[in-house]
Amino acid sequence: DLHNPDGVPLSGIFYGGRDSDTMPPVLESLNWEHGVALGASIESETTSATLGAEGVRTQQPMANLDFIVVSLGKYLKNHYEFGKRLKHCPKVFATNYFLKNKDGKYLNGILDKLCWVIWAEGRVQNDYKAIETPIGFIPLYSDLKSLFKKYLEKDYTEAEYIEQFSIRTKKILEKIDRIESFYKKEKDIPEFFWNMLNSQKETLIRLKDEYEKDIISPLLFER
Template sequence: LIVGDDIAYLRMWEDGYTHAVNIEKGIFGIIKDVNPKNDPVIYEALITPRELIYSNVLIKNGKPYWLGMGKDHPKEGFNYSGNWFEGKTDENGNNILHAHPNARYTINLTDLSNCDPKLEDPNGVPIHGILYGGRDSDTMPPVVESLSWEYGIFMGATIESETTSATLGAVGVRKASPMANLDFLVVPLGKYLKNHRKFGNRLKYCPKVFSTNYFLKGKDGKYLNGMLDKKIWVIWAEGRTQGDFDAIETPIGYLPKYDDLKALFKLELDKDYSQEDYTEQFK
């Protein structure tokens, strides 16, 4: 269940934990590659009647079409370029796609079937784990737990992410992205990190910290993670906060054990997870 998909306010609470409260009413996200296989909950919300906003998609007979939605699109319609037809080019002779790679959707959080009943609870929810997500194709494993709160700050501060269609400039350029939150920092980075350390040290029950990377690729350039595999990494992280799983201590942090991941993949996704996959992702 979710209480938000983006920004949260965290503060110390009287029970010794940090609590998080969602401050947003809806979701504003990239719609490219949202399809029934990879994002079934969001996809269902987008194709059923409700109040929502599309931007930069193709419209034909009142129906929206976007890149990677898993169905054929019309050969003509209306999009960000105006009246569109297959084969249309811009002033430089470049082909205009039927929808923009940075096309977006906006919906209410309550439209999602997995919305948490505590969405509007002013007391928020206690936080047992914090995940910092990077985007790199060849370095970090899918999930790793920090060795301590201080080391978790280091992990978050050293995250690197490759640029996407959601950013200006070339795609695939690796940039430093502290806490995956650089665009939203309102104080100098050094002060921000010091505040993190002080905050964690004041808590009676400090959250565990994890680093995730859903974008690891093999030598053939293909992703090693399926879109739904992130569910396994999150369940493992949640289990670690509850003492459900052992882990392998390494210099970069605690890594999952193969047998635990194999069982989770079978239970949650009915998917066989091989030793070869594990070795390539966590080597």
């Protein structure tokens, strides 16, 4: 299949962001247009290993900004329409391996990403169910516990899961504000993108008000 002139089936797309306090280690988009919005919303936060000041966030649409040769509006429109032409859209996943706790310690171990990727592969194969949240589908604790035990021989606790996959409403709303500021400088951004941001913002505000807290446990979304 690698040499098939017609190409190979594509079942999943990964977009990797980098932030210390906002997004969970892995999530799956709610649908194709949400996946495009996820890719368009990637941020990269500088770390001690990068040049310049630490903790500075820059927008990196599709982690590909330096190589985009058309306007961002056209780029997003092309992505959106490409998916709409497909009979079977690939699932879209967003990862963040740089989440830290309040003491500045990384919540992801170096090898933990193996379990995030295996979970995503399992989602493509319909092996795992998922929890629907306003920001995307996240893993069930029971599935991750099994994966960590099987592949890393590690006891993955419920406390770790809650800390990693809680919805940080305040931080995500701040991120949406940064995304809006960035894209308002661009021309012809597709309407679906603004609609997606507005819808997510409204849902997060409602969620924040309902629970009267900024950080919401993933267990509250289980049905």
